[in-house]
Structures are given as structure tokens and as C-alpha cells.
Amino acid sequence: MIHLNNVSKTFQLKDHSIEAVKEINLDIEKGEIFGIVGYSGAGKSTLVRLLNRLEAPTTGTLKIAENDMLNLSNRDLRGARQEISMIFQHFNLLWSRTVRENIAFPLEVAGISKAKRYERVEELIDLVGLKGREASYPSQLSGGQKQRVGIARALANEPKVLLCDEATSALDPRTTGAILDLLHDINQKLGLTIVIITHEMQVVQKICSRVAVMEDGRIVELGNVLDVFKNPQQEITKTFVKQVTDPEDSNEAIEEQLKREEGTVIRLTFVGDDAEKPVVSELIRSFGVTVNILQGNIAKTQHGSYGSLYVSVDGDEEQLKEAIQFLHDHRVEAEVIADA
Numbered sequence: 001m002i003h004l005n006n007v008s009k010t011f012q013l014k015d016h017s018i019e020a021v022k023e024i025n026l027d028i029e030k031g032e033i034f035g036i037v038g039y040s041g042a043g044k045s046t047l048v049r050l051l052n053r054l055e056a057p058t059t060g061t062l063k064i065a066e067n068d069m070l071n072l073s074n075r076d077l078r079g080a081r082q083e084i085s086m087i088f089q090h091f092n093l094l095w096s097r098t099v100r101e102n103i104a105f106p107l108e109v110a111g112i113s114k115a116k117r118y119e120r121v122e123e124l125i126d127l128v129g130l131k132g133r134e135a136s137y138p139s140q141l142s143g144g145q146k147q148r149v150g151i152a153r154a155l156a157n158e159p160k161v162l163l164c165d166e167a168t169s170a171l172d173p174r175t176t177g178a179i180l181d182l183l184h185d186i187n188q189k190l191g192l193t194i195v196i197i198t199h200e201m202q203v204v205q206k207i208c209s210r211v212a213v214m215e216d217g218r219i220v221e222l223g224n225v226l227d228v229f230k231n232p233q234q235e236i237t238k239t240f241v242k243q244v245t246d247p248e249d250s251n252e253a254i255e256e257q258l259k260r261e262e263g264t265v266i267r268l269t270f271v272g273d274d275a276e277k278p279v280v281s282e283l284i285r286s287f288g289v290t291v292n293i294l295q296g297n298i299a300k301t302q303h304g305s306y307g308s309l310y311v312s313v314d315g316d317e318e319q320l321k322e323a324i325q326f327l328h329d330h331r332v333e334a335e336v337i338a339d340a
């Protein structure tokens with residue numbers, strides 16, 4: 001659906017130039033939810049502006065939904081742009097228009113008749129769960145409801161691609177979860193291709209099937225989300241994965257506990273179906289060791305779960321050796337991080 005071949009973008013300033021996006025090769029499949037993650041300045045916004053053709057690349061080729069985006073007449077480019085829609089961090093709603101009028105706006109611009117507009121807006125209101133709020137103004141809505149309006153408006157002209165630029169960054173975690181569920185639902189119902197740009201790995205973990213990690217204008221890592229969680233290659237990817245698996249406050253709690261623990265502290269890492277097997281209870285039953293759970297965290301991705309568990313294990317040397325072997329045999333990574 002989206003094909004970028006060797007795409008770069010250089011901004012020419014007075015006395016120097018900035019290479020915001022460098023030699024990007026990327027193929028995003030139809031119906032996929034694809035994540036692009038990176039810190040501020042990595043080049044994500046520039047990449048989005050290239051995807052919706054607000055900017056033209058300095059070099060490279062860009063194909064979206066069979067359109068060669070760099071060789072279209074102005075008229076065809078307008079048409080091609082309608083197939084790519086977008087939602088934003090700060091919603092970009094029209095404040096003097098009601099929910100219904102905001103959603104109808106792109107239909108008005110596209111010249112759709114009043115009767116058809118009305119019908120389509122009702123459908124969209126239903127789809128995004130805003131029934132009863134049609135006559136409200138944006139100022140009367142919560143952040144989550146405003147983003148629902150943003151989503152409905154973005155879907156009005158039946159795009160093939162939805163770009164989400166930090167679309168949940170202004171929302172609290174619960175509302176973020178609800179909006180991501182809605183996007184997933186829409187992806188399933190409509191087969192829409194969704195590209196999520198974010199600096200939060202939790203967002204990627206929750207709904208993306210694949211992810212590209214951007215650093216300094218380049219894609220430095222790309223893969224299936226579960227594989228990236230399981231085996232991050234680049235330092236920056238490891239930092240992103242840790243946002244989900246080892247949140248900072250949990251690390252502090254572990255360090256505090258380590259000072260008090262007597263046994264051997266082991267960090268277990270579960271991936272895929274193994275994350276849902278009762279390995280720990282089997283460990284206690286089979287090897288006569290005492291296991292004390294210190295911290296646990298399971299992240300569900302679209303292709304299975306990824307979890308880490310810190311346990312303190314008490315037993316003699318032989319029992320511990322056998323227990324660790326048992327974990328390895330069950331494809332659970334076990335790393336001894338402290339030995340009392």
C-alpha cells in the first residue's frame with residue numbers, strides 16, 4: 001500500500017542544510033497497523049509530511065495506493081491526497097462547529113450533497129461511539145471524545161490510509177487505550193491501513209503488527225513487534241522496549257527489594273505463548289525451591305505476549321541449577337541478577 005524507495009529529505013537553510021530523513025526504504029502492507037517510533041527530532045514528522053505529500057522528497061520514490069506520488073498532475077494529487085487521511089495530537093477541530101458539522105466538513109469540501117452528508121455523518125458518529133454528542137461543540141468534549149471526532153472526520157471520505165501523528169500523546173493512559181481500541185476496531189472493520197507515529201512504545205505494543213524505529217533521520221530497526229520486543233538489536237530500540245518492560249519506577253522498586261532479598265534473584269523473560277504457561281508453579285512443584293515474586297509485567301502485542309518477572313529463589317546450589325535448566329528448556333530466558 002505504501003512503498004518508499006531510498007527517500008531522503010534535506011532542508012536547505014541559509015548557511016547549512018539539515019538532512020531530516022535519510023535513505024528510507026519502507027513497504028507497508030494493505031490493512032496493516034504499522035508503527036513508527038522515535039524520539040523528538042528523529043524525523044518522524046518530516047516522514048509524515050512526505051507521506052501525505054505536504055513536502056516533496058529531495059530524492060527517492062514514493063508510491064501510495066498504486067499512485068506514484070511524485071509524478072501526479074495537481075488534480076490527480078488532490079485526488080490521491082483524499083486517500084490519505086490524518087489525525088493529530090491536538091485534534092485540529094473547528095471550534096465554532098458542532099461535532100456533526102466538524103465531521104461533515106470534509107464532505108462539504110468534496111461537494112457531497114446535503115442528504116448524503118447527513119447519512120454519512122450519522123454512520124461515522126455511530127462508528128466512533130459519539131451518539132448523543134452530535135450537537136456538542138469541541139469545548140464541551142473530553143480529550144478522548146475530541147479525538148473520536150478527529151477520527152470520524154478523517155474517515156469521512158473513505159481514505160485508504162490513516163496517518164496518526166502522536167494521536168494519543170495528549171491523552172491519559174486509559175483514554176489512550178480506548179482510542180487505540182477504536183483504531184484497531186476500525187482497522188478490522190474497514191481493512192484500513194493505519195500508520196502510527198509515536199514516541200511511546202506502549203502504543204506500538206498495543207496495536208501495531210510491525211514497527212520501524214527511527215533515529216537521526218534513518219530507520220535503524222524494523223520488524224514484527226513481538227520479535228523487536230524479544231530481541232531488540234539497536235541501543236535505541238532497547239531503550240524503547242524498556243519503556244514497556246522495565247518502567248523506571250519498577251526498576252527503583254526492584255533495587256530496593258534487592259537490598260532486602262536473601263535468595264538468588266532471577267529475571268525471567270517470557271515470549272509468545274510461553275508467557276501464558278504456568279512455568280513458575282511447575283518450578284516450585286518440581287524442584288522444591290521457594291519462589292518469591294518481586295515484580296512482574298506482561299505486555300500483550302498483536303502477535304502474542306511478552307513478559308518479564310523478577311523472582312527470588314531459595315534452594316541449594318543443585319536445585320537452583322536444575323531450576324534454571326528447566327526454565328531454559330521451557331524457552332524462558334533466565335538471568336541471575338543478584339546472588340545472596
Ligand SMILES: Nc1ncnc2c1ncn2[C@@H]1O[C@H](COP(=O)(O)OP(=O)(O)OP(=O)(O)O)[C@@H](O)[C@H]1O
Nearest residue numbers: 011018019020038039040041042043044045046047
Ligand atoms: N521545515 C523545516 N526546515 C528546516 N528544518 C526542519 C524542518 N522540518 C524539520 N526540520 C528538522 O528536521 C529534523 C527532524 O525533525 P522532525 O520534526 O521531522 O522530527 P520528529 O521526530 O518529528 O520530532 P518531533 O516529534 O519533535 O516533531 C530536526 O532537526 C528539525 O529541526
